[in-house]
């Protein structure tokens with residue numbers, strides 16, 4: 001279980017729960033083109049940023065397990081907020097292996113400057129999210145089933161702001177299916193053959 005963080009602390013969160021139904025295997029453990037697994041890469045990326053702590057959301061070693069299972073990303077965020085007591089979170093999903101530090105650093109600065117949830121237009125993750133009372137209240141209701149349980153609904157409720165994407169490209173691509181993964185054009189060492197052999 002993560003330590004409590006006191007003060008104006010922004011933590012980094014890797015969302016790594018869920019069922020990976022479309023992939024058919026745990027997305028977090030897929031080999032990453034640059035280092036280790038998707039999960040290891042996401043955690044390492046967040047550790048390059050000025051964050052009070054980096055935590056992983058999901059039932060895995062060292063992770064913060066969801067208090068209420070099967071409630072999706074908001075269920076994970078709710079449990080992380082309660083377990084850490086952090087003031088804000090820079091949230092990335094484990095299935096965006098092409099995320100770059102520069103984008104996250106920009107989002108972190110913009111979130112801290114504006115004080116409201118911030119994300120890049122057309123994609124809700126990565127996300128800078130203040131874990132303030134309105135946010136906690138919404139997460140609680142979403143987990144309990146009395147508010148719409150989607151990231152979009154949470155962001156609308158909190159009056160989130162989107163940042164325009166100056167440098168587009170593939171960095172925000174989600175990898176949800178085996179075809180997505182193979183489409184990454186992995187280097188030889190983690191090529192299609194290995195992915196298929198692992199099945």
Ligand SMILES: Nc1nc2c(ncn2[C@@H]2O[C@H](COP(=O)(O)OP(=O)(O)OP(=O)(O)O)[C@@H](O)[C@H]2O)c(=O)[nH]1
Pocket residue numbers: 015016017018019020021022023027057058066069070071072073075076077092093094095176
């Ligand atoms: N902690 C936590 N994270 C989740 C949960 N569901 C999804 N996530 C994470 O949220 C991000 C988006 O997940 P999705 O792709 O929508 O769902 P998924 O379960 O990973 O995959 P599918 O079963 O194929 O929909 C991923 O980083 C998941 O690891 C959950 O119930 N708890």
